[in-house]
Amino acid sequence: MPDIAAMETIAYDSMKEQIHKEIGAYIHSKKLKADAMPFPEITFEKGVSRISFPMPFLNEILLAQFVAIIKAHIEYVRIHSFGDGYYAFQSLGRNLFKSENILDNLKIEFFGLTTNFKAELSKKGNFCQDEINVAIALYKTAHSSESEDPATTLRKLGATVYVENSAIDWSYIAGYEEVKRRIRESIILPLKNPGMYDNIARLTRKTFESNRPRAILFEGSPGVGKTTVARIIANDVKIPLVYVPIESIMSKWYGQSSQNLSQIFESADEMGGAIIFLDEIDALAPSRDANMFEATRRVLSVLLRKLDGLDAASTTITIGATNRMHDLDHALISRFDQTIHFPLPNAQERAAIFGNYAQHLSQAECEELASLSEGLSGRTIKDVCEFAERRWARMLIVKNLPASLPEFKYYKHSVKMWSEKE
Secondary structure (H helix, E strand, O other): OOOHHHHOEOOHHHHHHHHHHHHHHHHHHOOOOOOOOOOOEEEEEOOEEEEEEEEOOOOHHHHHHHHHHHHHHOOOEEEEEEEOOEEEEEEOOOOOOOOOOHHHOOEEEEEOOOOOEEEEEEEEEOOEHHHHHHHHHHHHHHHHHHHOOHHHHHHHOOOEEEOOOOOOOHHHOOOOHHHHHHHHHHHHHHHHOHHHHHHHHHHHOOOOOOOOOOEEEEEEOOOOOHHHHHHHHHHHHOOOEEEEOHHHHOOOOOOHHHHHHHHHHHHHHHOOOEEEEEOOHHHHOEOOOOOOOHHHHHHHHHHHHHHOOOOOOOOEEEEEEEOOHHHEOHHHHHHOOEEEEEOOOOHHHHHHHHHHHOOOOOHHHHHHHHHHOOOOOHHHHHHHHHHHHHHHHHHHHHOOOOOOOOOHHHHHHHHHHHHHHO
């Protein structure tokens, strides 16, 4: 049964006073300056009350929150429009089956595709208390991210933020000495010694421009350690790693993917320095020679600007990872300062990887496993060792034996099984 008191209209001046009081208290509670969030614009013209306010962004997560707020405050509502940067909801009033003058009821609209996001609530006559409440709730939700730390915003966008983890260092990666050398020269030294690079640029250039790398591309087969190396780099230089899986960027809503990507770069920059790791970047930005959807084209355009343009993030370095180099857009490839190839491990490196995951095996046994595992990646070798351990555990459980080290033959059998599967 609807609350009759909540349906009674509130005088315009009382509504305005209530909204300003509520929003002012909200801003004060967040310990923000008075001008940090713009107050809603409240007007009454030609018999129509209107409340409007700008928003910092608009994405599918925020829209889902808006829908929940509207449903919680307005009993009967229908979707008026939903898509292409314009989302509108129409209140059906008290009587669900009475359609005349329906457009005089409360209408809630959200505008914005890539910039100039705005919310607007309008109604013929005065608002009732529930309608004032929904306006206040929408405002608070739209601006809640302005008081959030960037890491929280990144997580809401689907990214994972890794902080220092001393358990993962360069000893975790067996072999790959040439890859490690290039990474230290192209990424770690500039991040640890930015002043030296900037001083050299000031000495050599008429107009100062940073010579530090902005973007590095990791290229190689799946399982060769691209993601793990990115985490090790972040640990080494003591800055956060923002891991961005492709599904957190791409959205079914037109224009939303490019907004997500742009906001990820902006939030990472607000952290005061970060490494953005874009996994499977070939799916995010395929070649424009192919039949590209307009939404994908917009994502690529944002990415190009962020990597090398007026919108380029100033305190972040971007690492892209791909196992399909030939599918990448040529303009995107040119934005990367360097491409580092991660090859499949050679026999010596495979033996070292086996030694990492089965330290009880002798060097000769690891070398024998390496000779049997040609063409396997480091991640696959880890899977092989885990499979051997599980088979060994099953045998101990069946025979009611205490825990012990797996025998070499279990690893050898697992390698043969995986090689046949590959």
